[in-house]
Amino acid sequence: MFLPIDPSSGLPVYRQIMDQVRRMIVAGRLQVGERLPSIRELATSLGLNPLTVGKAYGELERTHVIEMRRGLGMFVRAASAPRPHGEVVPAGVQQAADRLVLEAAQAGLTRARTVAAVEEAWRELGGRELGKERKHR
């Protein structure tokens, strides 16, 4: 599995791994139940310290994105159930929305332009949300 990692990007490497794995999952390039490469495999193929990959996997497990099956490896877990309209937005999402608005407003972008950037980001993710919203899953 290839993941684009930039050791000099400022973002800690283990977080980049987490982000990329999550990105592959929401984009459908990693399916529920699919097995991830072992810590050692991924570390070797990316030229990273196994401790770094281990920390990323550990965090992903702690947040229920993947699960360990002893002796078998790490596997992608089922995604969260889609939130019915009107329910509370998770803290992480609201926080990300707040930051986006702060960055956009200070850069002089309009609200419409900001929303367009979000739609564009969603399109580029190529995730399951593309086009119509699904009714069930």
Place this chain on the structure above:
Amino acid sequence: MFLPIDPSSGLPVYRQIMDQVRRMIVAGRLQVGERLPSIRELATSLGLNPLTVGKAYGELERTHVIEMRRGLGMFVRAASAPRPHGEVVPAGVQQAADRLVLEAAQAGLTRARTVAAVEEAWRELGGRELGKERKHR
């Protein structure tokens, strides 16, 4: 000036100060040309070391958000000019949009729900866009 600072939030305190000041500016609660509290004042009122506040102010100055007038204090600078439609989105904004979409998609939010969260965040900011776009909500 009160700023809600959470020393145990993980985000460095000096960055929280930066964010809050930027937030007040885009929300119009700090006007262009207005003076910020002195480093010592703010440090005392927030129970922080002056060096921490100084670091936040220094970063804000380097990014042209505020300016120093020697012996007088720090002052809010004029905001960026609004970007003409179609122009490139600044890297920081695109990055924030990418993260939002990642968080939202993994939390199982729909695209529409995500956009709604952004609009909500914009509304809560109380920014200058409000007046112009209020009619249609």
Place this chain on the structure above:
Amino acid sequence: MFLPIDPSSGLPVYRQIMDQVRRMIVAGRLQVGERLPSIRELATSLGLNPLTVGKAYGELERTHVIEMRRGLGMFVRAASAPRPHGEVVPAGVQQAADRLVLEAAQAGLTRARTVAAVEEAWRELGGRELGKERKHR
């Protein structure tokens, strides 16, 4: 006397005054023996604290650029004698040359391009060196 002062430029105001006065002298817009405005006059016309102007005048006096005649005011002194070729370059000049070369080299400028910038700066000063070098003065 008008001097372009920018209180938010980073360079201390008293140094800006010194630089501008020196600039006017080498450009010939202030002649040897000419009287400078009083501290109070200049402070008022520039909207500055008299202590600031006083510090600038004091430094200019200490470096023999101007002189005080008690009860009469501050006057421009005769310039340094031109240095015969081959003599040692004053420390301040060498230091300025070093910094220029550092900035230029790191910005990727060639040596020729750097020299051109110096010639341009000299032209814009409009000083006595324009065109031919004088033999005596």
Place this chain on the structure above:
Amino acid sequence: MFLPIDPSSGLPVYRQIMDQVRRMIVAGRLQVGERLPSIRELATSLGLNPLTVGKAYGELERTHVIEMRRGLGMFVRAASAPRPHGEVVPAGVQQAADRLVLEAAQAGLTRARTVAAVEEAWRELGGRELGKERKHR
């Protein structure tokens, strides 16, 4: 790594460190990709507080002169691309040229003498321009 630091020179120590590192880079005594001594190492060998060295390194990183690789240290980044002839001179360079001309003119140096000082400074830097332009001196 030895750097000549003068704590009583007026120029802040962290700026002296920055200047010296930049000087070594443009002189080719620090190569692109080369690792700098760690903050602690340099602080110890220069008898300084690690925070002071850290400030210098942080500024150099912010200006893209060096980059941090987490857990590994700071590394020299690739230099700016050389500027095509005729392009605008960066503000920092023009500012340095202006100051040089001011210092030189007031010291009574001729224009030719000033240019010679610049060429000398360039030669002493031992920069990469030397090879290309050595023939004609």
Place this chain on the structure above:
DNA sequence: GTGGTCTAGACCACG
């Protein structure tokens, strides 16, 4: 091991 953050406290230049 690496750099980043924060406190406590001193001293300085500048206006």
Place this chain on the structure above:
DNA sequence: GTGGTCTAGACCACG
């Protein structure tokens, strides 16, 4: 009064 620099020393995240 203002901000800027520096030391001494602790603690933390990251690799």
